[in-house]
Amino acid sequence: MVVALAVFLPLLGAFISVWLSRRKPRLSVIVSRLFLAGGLHSTIVLSIKLNAWSFSDLGNSIILRTGVGAPPLSINLEATGGAVIAAIVVYVAAILGISRLTSRNVKTLPLLLSLVTASLGLLFATDLFNSFVFLEIGSIITIGLTAACRCRRRWEVAVKVALVSGLVTILYLLAIVVIYKTTGELRFEALGMLHGFPALLVSGLMLTVIMTEIKAFPLSGWGLDFYEGASPGFAGVYSATWSLAVLMWSAGILPRLPIPNLQILAWIGAGGLVLGQFAGFRATSPGRMMGYSSAAYASILLILAGTTTGHDYLQLTLVLMIFAAIAKFTVFMLADPENENPLKSAAGNLLLLPILVIAGIPPLPVFWAKFKLLSILAGVSPLMLAAVVLGLFLEAVYLLRLWSKRPVRFLKNGRLVPAVTSLLMAAGAIWLTAGFWRSLSFSGSLLSSSTLRILFMTVFGAGTLLTLPGAWNRIKGERSYWFWMLLSGISLTFLPMAGNGITFYILWEVSAFAAVIAVSRGSRAAAGTFWFAVFAAASGFLLLASIVLSRSMFIAPGIPLILVAIAALFKLGQMGAHLWSVRAYSAAPATMSAFMAGTSSKAAVFLLVVAALGTGAVAMPAGSVLAWAGVLTALSMAVMAALSSDYKKVLAYASVSQMGYILIGLGLASVMGWTAAIYHTFHHFLFKMILFLGAAGVIFRTGTSDYNRLGGLIRRMPLTFTFTLISVIAFAGVPPLAGFGGKWFLYNGLIETGWLPIALIAMFASVVAFLYAFRLLHAVFLGQLSTVNARVKEAPLALLVPQGILTAALMLFSFRPTLFLEHIVPAIESLPGLKGVAPVINGTIVTTPLGNWNAWAVGMMVMGLFGFAFVFYWLSGKRPKHVGQLDIGFAGELPPSAEEVHYAGNFFKPYRRALAFLPRIHAGKVFSGITEVFKIAGDSVRAIFTGDARTYLAHSLIFLVIVLIYLRGGI
Amino acid sequence: MYCNKLPDKPDDRKKIWDKVDNMARANSLWVTAYGTGCGAIELRPLHTSRFDMERFGIAMRPTPRQADVLIISGYLAVKTLKRVIRVYEQIQDPKYILALGSCTINGGMYYDSYNTLNILDRYLPVDVYVNGCMPRPEAIIDGFSLLMSKIKAGKADGWKHYMENLEYYRENQKKVIHNWDLPDYNW
Amino acid sequence: MISLVMSITFTALAALVWGLLLGGISRMVTARIHGRIGPRLTQNFIDLWKLFRKKSSIHHGTMFWLAPMFRVAGAIGVLVLVPLVVGNTVIVNMSFSGDLLLVVYFMFFGCLGMALGAGDSGHPYAVIAVSRGLAQMSSYELSFSAVVLVLAAGLRTLSIEEIIMAQQDGILSWNLFRYPFATAAALITLLPMQMAYPFSIVLAPQEIPIGPPTEYSSRFLSFMFSGRAIFGVAKLVLFVNLFFGGASSWISLLFKTFLLYMFPIFVSTVFPRFRTEQSIRFLWFVPTSLAAIDLLRVMI
Amino acid sequence: MSTAFYWSIAGTAAGLVLVGLWGILTRKHILRIALAFTLADTGVNLLLVWSGYLPGRTAPIVDGTISASGITSAVVDPLPQAMVLTSIVIGVAVAALFVVVGVLASRRTGSADVRRMKELRW
């Protein structure tokens, strides 16, 4: 009874509304909603009866018998747990989509309601011919609604859909003829009774039909056109109702196909995923991107069908398909129907959640399914795993591009839909995370040394807390981002507590994508966000692949380790990947940059530490590769920093450059190297935070980060200058302050190991650091104060206080580094597998086999000398007279204006000239080269979608022919 | 942007160091040469091994901040005067002016030019005039030794005079410089 | 503590006097090479005194104010971090508290302060000079780093005392002979360090009046002069320690530094000046290649 | 005789389907494609009926000529007939809709040539 109500209530509603919609349009909408609500209620009752929400007994079912007698004579509708949940999604989508679809023409109501019935019928169908009827209903409604909805290219789409569904009809009927003729049956079970040539033919036909219907890659042309050309309102409803039903139905059919080796499905899927997503990479229209994404999901379905069985299969397909459907529905619903290119003007903020869901970012629901899928694939074939990971990555890339186009408009009254669907997705996330909770672990066992764990947690936690106050000082054009920063920071803080790979990965990704969102809310974020997101996704997928490959361990040696190392390099934004880091750091809201450069970049260090330990210390060749990567980054980024003239960009380059030293240290795989790395990690955190927070203050007050428009701010912002000066001296490595220690340990380690060339370049890079260090101080704080900035105030307290705290810490550890080292060195010494001798700490003296360093003595000496010089000067005569900033010896002339005298742009011109012999390699160009290759690949792939409807038909038929030939084992 | 205060009055109390100071000042004359006129050409030979002014401790200093002596070499046009005033005022005390050539004394051959100053002393306190059109390097060295002996004697106090009579000098300066766009004080 | 302060005071004063004297000598030598008589030997003392006793001075801001102190503190700091005379237990200063790396990096302290002061003066020429100077410094530090690495890796120590002790077995044990190429490279880097021609692009009086200290006058300038004098001596001492067997007595220290000081003077007087980028490239390639030879030897 | 009939029906039907497919793939005019579809559809329907064919039997309707007891050996399979009925109706429905859409599409694009409907691609 309940099943019947669930399926047929909308139909009754449709029958009523066809009449009512002419008489009382408003009433008909209400009545339809009532019918849908009734149906929804029935499905919910069903789901509770079936205990479907546990996602564990999805095979349970309630059967509705129809007609007379029992199957095979009559037809049953079987409401399995999975189908019921999908049905709920269908209902929800329909209820939410009604107003959008009927806003122009209420006469579409009957079609929409019938579509729900058709979807549910298909979901519950057990009979081949019955499925055919429902499929036809769906096709007809699709054609009808496409043509009826207002969008420019509806006719083209309608014709294509009609042609394709016509072909599907023919092929499907042929299959039914063969099946019935051979078995005398029409239930799904009949597929299993086939043998020999008919089995082969039926498999071919059914596979073609299914792949065309679910829009799996080579046969997805019509689907792409549909999603691009149909009105977004209908496309959304379609994707969450009909498309979902077809996918779930196909999921039921695919494993029953009489193919001897079902794994071929997985290969078709994997190949389609990679190729299809290459093509999608090139898509420009948002609707088309969604089309490609739905092709990706179709491919995943094929992969699932080919590799999993039973419970896993049911669960994975269900989770993947329903959440993707909800997400896609949301995306389309957010589109603005008034606009010519509707998705481009979708509400950008709300767009992110569904896109992240589709891309499978943890802990959003789809992630769990993808994770499990990848774990299974790791056991099937690494090649397939690689293909799937690549495909998913490409999908994530273009989805993120869709989001980063930063559509700005908010829908006036369209907030209900995103609210509900977001709630659904969030609920799914919580529900599934709870389901997987037992697989998470917060024992912190990834990093055995509690000292290091506490160190990293301190860095992450303190970094978050100290940047947080600054997030309230936003400049014009920035939107509130503190929440995302906090989220990112919290997940980072828990990162060291992660006890296994999956926990680590989730925290990592949450942190990364929260950061992406925070960055995107900057005033000029468009430039930085996309690449940031891409690299975050890339490092995420690499990490995921390696976790999946190394199974129970966090990191296994070999390929997983390499993947992790690359992931960490991406995250660190090392040379090559600095594309994102520099862009994102300079584009992000200023405080966010501080957080990212100072704090969250340390997550990559943590990852490397953990990875190295997980495999018993970094092996030498890998270590030297790391070290070389680090040193080249350190040098090249330092040069870039010296030559660029944007405050934040310089800091960004600088921070990437400094990360290079950490890499070298880690690559050394010796106690000394690791001491250097950890020491530098901590101190880099201190001084980079100060620098970026200082920059935040400057930018907040002056509204610019261009060197040419700053200058002389020491007069207006003396405290900020003091903090910045101290941290600059620190990171330049000039002795009394802390930065020297890191370099000292590093060179000790390098000389000890004998890596002299690396040491040489590292030393050189550290001197190049002076260039940008001075330039930074000069261009922003020294030189001439421009008239524009003549009245700026000191930075707000929210920025100054954290800087003060950090500076105090920096000074403390500068003069008494042993306070820090006496905890760190034993911890590092106790780690397994590190070679070399540990530095000896004796009071304030640190001794290595090569030399010694007494920071306290040096600090006192500098203080004493400085004090002496100062006092001597003070006592030795009259005070000097302060003169105005333009009162300079200018060949007897008056300087024209402060701005013209302030020398900040094109600063190290001779350096640039001296470097001219080098070929100029821009990372941007390299990446656009890679992108170009991808684009060409994508173009050549997507060239098959010529737009001619008949080509799509030909695709299906050619595919059929190929499958038949393959199944027959040759011609 | 610019200084807007009068300089402190020089401390005239006699000190035990004064003699030593004056000796040092006399033997370490750092020169900013303002090549206003043709006389500048005669300064160059002073560097050479033939005349070698370094043996007197005289050195060229390209910035007025570090100089002691301002050499005004030749005629001074109204336009140039502005710059010279600024340069002079940017030199730190004690400072001296060495004026070369007849033009600085009475306008020389340009005495009737519409824009040449005839008597430099009205506008800036000259410590030593070196006569001639142009004076030979030997004459300049002679001028220097005169200046040195004046310094040693503690009598080279043109700078004090200038400061004490600033209003007089400004008045004269503003008389010839019609569009006075300098800051009032150029220290 | 008192003895330490006294020892440092003595060292600094001695270095100042020696530095000014060397400066005077250099001016005289240069004059003689030019065929002039040149100034008195004490000319630098007179200049210093005069500057110190000027009656007025101006400043542009806090950093402008502090820069000369940076300079002096940095110079004395480098000096006292370097052991002066082998076996002298009275004047050891602070040489116990750090090794070669510390000294090398501490050398930037004064430069950085100087540069900051120049920046704060607001004079574009000063900043241009700083930009040139930093660019050049970063270039010669490449080869100097190579030299440091040669010594550190070759002698398996970074401690300057130990480097000196390793050179006490006769003249042939000097690093000059042990690592001739590295020494040559180091001597080339000494030229820009001492702002000698052809690397005198920082002061470059013909282009940018006097460079970074353009705006400095009077007492500030006297501080800078003293700082420069002391710093020069400190560098010479360091070079003597690193390559020329250290000094076994005060006499030999004076003698060796004097001889070493002559090298930049002679080079300086006979060469014209490089353009900045020429200088940078020269310093990148020539001395670094020289040092690299010894670096390879050490590595193999 | 009935065997030949059986095979000839099958051949005709298959031929119709193939001709229809060929038409679908190669024709340009949208209504011709619709016609080709109808052809193929007809072929498939024919195949459906063919699949229930038994030699020498009559329609599955119990009337005077058939006794209830011997019915299983007297009539053909009713299921394909039922299916073909459904299939025909569906075919009609789809064809109607397709023609409407096709006509309107050709009106809007100004041409009945499907090659002109390629604005959406790639």
Place this chain on the structure above:
Amino acid sequence: MIRTLTGLIIVLVLGAVAAAVIPEMQMREELQGVGYSYVSRGMDDTGSSNLVTAVIVAYRGLDTLGEVVVLFCASTAVVLILTLYPIGIKASEPSRVVAFTAKVLPAPILLFGVYFIAHSHISPGGGFPGGTVIASVFLLVMLGSSSVPDGRGRLPAIESLAGLSFGLLGFWGIMTVGQFLNNAFLGTGTPGTIVSGGLIPLISIAIGAKVASEFSGVFKAFRNTGGTV
């Protein structure tokens, strides 16, 4: 050219497949599978002497419901599309012959249609053909008059009612025997008589009404837009 060639190749290959597969489908001599059951049990189960109708309406009633929905959707879609975007052809005056025919023939055709529907369970025929026949009456009337018939509201009402009754009949089955669209609970009656076959006649009537009203709606839509069918 390429397209033709591709088409040709595809068709040839598929032809080869057909040539290979059809001989596998040997002609049977006996009923098999469900077909046998339908024939042997159909009369008893459903009380319909037309076994095809028994299969359509009773055994596989769900398919038929779906079929009705297909038609319903197609007609709704066509009407909707044509209302929104009229094709815009002017209708011409009906010729005399047509006008005359339209006056004479409707009654017999209507009768025929009703008979078709009412006897669907005992003789060849059924809701679909019957409904179509009735719709042709509407078409004829429409062609015979130059004005647009005023069926506003009535057709959709019939359509609604017919569809609703079909659906509700299905639910009736659930409520009585727990089987959707079951027709046997009313009693199957004597096969071959007009009151037999349980719900079959009722459903047939509903189907007939629905099909008729839908087709009429479609015709009207074409007419409304000024087109000729």
